Amino acid sequence: MIPNFKEYFYPFMLCLSNGDVYKMFEIRDYIANFFSLTKTDVLQKTKGGHFRHADRVSWTATYLKKLNLITFTKNVGYQITEDGKTLFNNHKNDFYDDGVVRIYADNQVGYHTEHPRLKYFYIDNMYDWFSDYEDGI
Helix, strand or coil, rough: CCCCCCHHHHHHHHHHHCCCCCHHHHHHHHHHHCCCHHHHCCCCEEECCCEHHHHHHHHHHHHHHHCCCCCCCCCEEEECCCCHHHHHHHCCCCEECCCEEEEEEECCCCCCCCEEEEEEEEECCCCCCCCCCCCCC
16 A cells, blocks of 8 residues: 655655665655555556656655755756755654643654744544545645
8 A cells, every 4th residue: 555645755865865866766666665565556546647656756856856855967866955964864753642632743844944843733532634635635
């Protein structure tokens, strides 16, 4: 099963985190291996006829480029930027649950901001913010 869209950011950045340059097919393969996707998963298509996994990897690249976390050089490939290294190396997730209040904190790579920061989502036992959306966003 293919993960939802928001789950693609971390393995994409992890792939590039060593600073090397990668072609798109190498990143797609890396992420497929990261999620242990089967050949059937990788060949799954969207309603529009695109390969779902490849489409999610491409859109992830688009968002990361817009945030200046990665660069793309034609005929060369993708590479993490200094901003990307800083954000990736400081990536912090947190989950707090005292029985009354439940907080999930994650720095949401994919939203434009001048200063990336943690975003907080309050989740109770009655409602999951992402459950209404097939791809989680």
